[in-house]
Amino acid sequence: MLEISVIRRDTDRVKRGLKVRNWSEEQIQVVDQVLELDDKRKHLQAEIDSMKESTNKYSKEIGDLFKSGKQNEAAGLKQKVADLKEQVKGLEESSKIVVETLNNLMYSIPNTPNDLVPAGSTEDDNEVYRDWPGTLPDLGEDAKPHWELAKTYNLFDLELGVKISGAGFPLYRGQGAKLQRALINFFLDRAEAAGYEEVIPPHLVNEDSARGTGQLPDKEGQMYYMEKDDLYLIPTAEVPVTNIFRGDILPEGDFSHKLCGYTPCFRREAGSYGAHVRGLNRVHQFDKVEIVRVEHPDRSYAALDEMLAHVSALLDDLKLPYRILRLCGGDLGFTSAITYDFEVYSAAQKRWLEVSSVSNFETYQSNRLKLRYKEGKSKHLAHTLNGSALALARIVAALLENNQSGEGIEIPEVLRPYMGGKTHIN
C-alpha cells in the first residue's frame, strides 16, 4: 500500500494518480478521509500514551509503597490507576475502530501510476509501446486453432481434464507434455544465464503472504482457498518468491536479488466463459516461469528495462510475432506503478494473446512487506519488480498455431535440444 507519509506529502500527486486510473472525483475523496483519520489516530494515540505513562508511574509508586510496608497508602493510587485504565479502555476502543477504518481505506487505494502511464479506462486505451515490425503471418483459411492441433497430434486433452478436475484444467500428454517441460527448462536456463537464482517455492501460501504482494484483499475471488488449512493456492510465483523478502532489512548495497522460479499457477477466473476462452486461452491451471527483483529506487527502472529486454529475447528466439503494450491507468494492476504486457500473435485464431506482464511496483509491495534496505543510518523501502518469463499455456497455443504445416508442427530451434533434437511434432 501507499505510505501514509507519501499521501500526506504528495497528496496532489496521489490524487492525480487515481484520476489516471479513472477514479471519479467522489472516489478520490478517500485520500482526504485517510488524512483525517490518520490525524485522529495520532491524537488518540498521544492521549492513550500519556495516560499509560501516568499509570506506569503510579504502579511504580505502589510497588515502592508496598516494599516500604505502607500498603494502606497505596489504596488511593490504586483507585487512580483503575480510573485511568477505564478511560484508556474507552480510548483504545475508539482508536481500534479508527485504525481499522483507516487500514481498510489504505488497502482500497491502489498504487500511484508512473507518469508514463497513459490515462484510459479499458484495454482499448493501452498504448502500443512496441509494435511487431514485420507483417503478421497469414496461414489462410485452412489453419487450425491449437485445440484442433492438439487432437491431431495428441498434445493435450481438455475433456480428460474435465473428467478429472473440471473445465480449465488441461491434461498434457505425449509430445505436448514434453513441450511443456522443454519450454520450462528453456525459460529457466535463460533466466539463470541472465543471473537469476532459481527457486522452487511453496505452491500454497498463507494469508500474510497473499497480503504482502497485494493479492489480498484486492483479488480475493481470484485465488483458490483451502479453508481447512487457511492457505491459498498461488495465482503466480510472484507471491511466494517476493515474500521471501517479507520483513527483511537489506544490508547497505545488497541489491543482488534476482530470483526466478517455475510454478504452476492457479486462477479461479470466475465468470470467464465463452468462445474467447477456448483451448488454452484461459485456464485455471497453467505453468509459468517468473522473474523477480528487489532493487534500489534509483535503479529499478533500469532493472525494468533489463527485464523487458529479457522477455523480448525469449520471444525473438521462439520466433513468435509479438508486441508490447504499456497498460493504461484503467487496465493497470492494483499494486503496479507501471506494467508492460507482451502479446503474441496466434495466427489461426487471428488474435493477440497476453503471455507476459512485467511490472514495477515501486514501494507499494515493499510497504506491505516491510521490505527495506539500509543506507547509512537510515532505512528506506526497496522497489520490487516482477515479470512472466514466460507463461506457458498461451505460448503453446501460439506456437502450435503459427508453426503448423503439412509436416507437422515445427519446433523452434532453441527448443530442439530439449525435445530430443526433433525438428517437428508429428
Add this chain to the structure above:
RNA sequence: GGAGAAGUGGCAGAGCUGGUUUAAUGCACUGGUCUUGAAAACCAGCGUACGGGAAACCGUACCGGGGGUUCGAAUCCCUCCUUCUCCGCCA
C-alpha cells in the same frame, strides 16, 4: 495423528518463587584510547514500530502470535502457531 519439552534482542544465553530488569552476561557490530600499523586490552555505544521535538531527547508498545488475571507480567492462566524428542502413518 498421539505423548513430552521448548520458543527471550544479529547470535549464544540468564531471568520465569510477579515490583532495583531501564531484559543480566558473552560473542558479533560501531566509535574511541593505546600502537608505526594491526591484534590484544580498556572505555563508550549498540533493537523495532508509532507519536512528540529544530535537536539533544522524551513518551508508548514489543521477551513466538492473540487474549486474560493484577495497581504492576518475560515471569501466572487460556488459546493458537512453530521447533525439538519419542511413537504411529507415509512418497
